[in-house]
Amino acid sequence: MTFSWRRIRGGRGGVGKIESLKGINSYMELVVPTHFRCPISLDLMKDPVTLSTGITYDRENIEKWIDSGSVTCPVTNQVLINFDLVPNHSIRKMIQDWCVKNMSFGIERIPTPRIPITPYEVSEICSRMVAAVQNGDIKRFNELLGKIKKLARESDRNRSCIVNNGIGSALADSFECLARGSIDSNMNLLKEILSSLTWTFPIDEEGISKLKSTISLRCMAWFLKGEDLSSRQNAIFVLKKLIFADQGTVDGLKEIEGIEETLFHNVKIPICPKATKSCLVVINQMLVQEKSGHEIAFKFVQMGLISLILEILVGGDKNICEKALGVLDCICNSKEGREIAGENALTIPILVKKILRVSDTATKFCISCLWKLCLGEGNENGLVEAVQLGAFQKLLVVLQLGCCERTKEKVTELLKLMNLCRGKLDCFDSSTGFKYLNRSN
Template sequence: MSIPYLFRCPISLDLFTDPVTLSTGQTYDRPSIEKWLADGNLTCPVTMQRLTDTTLIPNHTLRHLIHRWLLADPGVNCRHRPVRSAGDSDAGFSLLALKQKLQSSNTSRADKLDCLEKVRVLSVESDIGRACLIELGFFPLLLQLLFQYSVVVDSALAEAMLDCVLSLLASAQLDSLDMLKEHARLTSLELLLDQGNTKTKTSLCHLLKVIAASSATRELCLVVGESRRVLQALVSLLHDKSSIRASEAAVRAISGMCSLELNRSHAIRGGVVDGLVSHLSSPNPRTAAPALATLELLLTLEAGKKALVEHSDAIKVLVKMVFRMSTADHEGSEHALGSLLAVCCESEKARSEAMDAGVMTQLLLLLQSQCSSMAKAKARDLLKLMRSLWTEETRRL
């Protein structure tokens, strides 16, 4: 694919996806120049002039020209070659033709799956191809097709669409995801999380994680965080021992959503505390650290502490995590200790259960290990808190 020189970003050398102009008059692709500035550079990459104003002005003219160029002869500019079959014409492999097929209600299911596979391969194997797909609006189109009721009953279509969405996610304008604020689209998300197969649920968890991590979709994250059905589906994955990948993806999605304070109370009411404890009780969970970090955040609320204390195995699970995590993940150990401190400070029941679970041994082993200074500080605080109960138990013996 031959791209005109003026349509390439000077930094990435790829086709512009979102051209913006600096005060120096030079135009760059927004993701590239934002990364340049975020790295602490205060000069124009091309002219090396010092920037007194880092405002990025959208270059609508250039964007329009690129769009016209892409549509002028898509069979030449963005031909999809990797999955061609004998007898197909070049026009049949143009992006414009693919887009029209996906949009058409007359396209058969088999043809849609074929189109989606072509989009997926192009987006994965070619940076330029991915840029073309973004410029021609494939990302919002795929979202519209994915989050409609009809696709819920077709797991193969849902999987294929999600594969394409995730492959374009890093290059896309995430504000397109705001369509999920609409009741019908949100309902489709809930249905896919509830009724989709394991792969679909795992992919949706990855999407939720991205939504939670971006400032552009903060309001959407709050809307999703209020959905009881979304939370129930994620908690169900935490309890599910049959799919480790799905459970781990659910942890990351919940962790991201709970990074927003307003989502935490909804998460607690949705049973996230019990779900996280269940996940941590699995043999050697690889996402123990983010699960423990999320649990510690939820314990900043009284409802979170109450939910943890009422769980019959929660204290035992946390005590086991104190030293187990210190050997593999110091941060995870810190969060386990922070959670124990949060509940043991206020609950005699929690202190008693921690003592019965062998917390003193765990703390002493931790203090002799090569754990972080923060973990040791929290261990000492918990040791002081437990000392009175430990002394009383010793006297009884």
């Protein structure tokens, strides 16, 4: 098979638009040696590595092959006795020399690749980090953490190897250990660990147990109250990931005095949209897992969370609207929540407006909220207002488009109630029934 370059326009780029050379010969080709090409992609190898079968491939291509679940050599089809990728320095040096020799054809020299970190090296660094913290050798810990962060930045492959070989657990152990002491004294180091924890999930069970301990959660709550925006953001990111990793985290979070006020403050005075979404997720999980009494919901209602949620819904994007509606739906499970939400003049208009405008998830939450607010005696005004705003037509469209069984039941019940209110309206324009079908956000 012939693999060649023609001279590259502009003399740069290695591979790109090509044109023939002009001069004595009207056409000139640069032939790339076959053994410089990866057998998988047929491209010039940038980081040649050799398998146990003796065949050399470009590292990126053979790693994708192995990661896809293949256990054979692509060329020989032999079953691999191991998955070791040995750097082929001889071929790499020959390719680099060839590139230099042919620079006049616009070929750029491939850089010498960095050797990827191994699982063994990651485990060793993690062990040393934990030992350094336990021995009070903060300087050594900082050096090791800096090394890990540098290696993670070098490549996605390195980061994946680091995450999969215990860094999260080591950081969680170190975080709890430092939080046991003076937070003020260890504040800078705790900040660094918190920042690193945002990209080290998933974490094993031992690490999760360290992070969801009372000591660690109190430390995160302390950062959430602080003025450092970066630390507040990292703390809420870690809390969100921790809750999804272990639902038991919520129980520990509820034990922290003033956590509701802290979370409310971080929604009211936002750091960034991503942090606000994460904070709403944490609040939602606290409300979802509230077993009885609705004490947490009552606290949030008293703080004014319903008004804040409605403000968010007015101009929020799809993702944040879904999170905010999820919180509002949970709050409406309590009597106090329904009363305050029903008294707010924006509640019904916003809920009706968001049906079919955001997403299926948002529509489900809107219908659930309306169902809770309009059900029962004394809620006739809410039903009439919803009908006037076009809820009846929109709910008919929801049935036409299809929805889950539980939502369908709520829609059917709402339609029956709204139908009784239609006679009390001076006019009812049924010609607008499907005008919401193709509405964009």
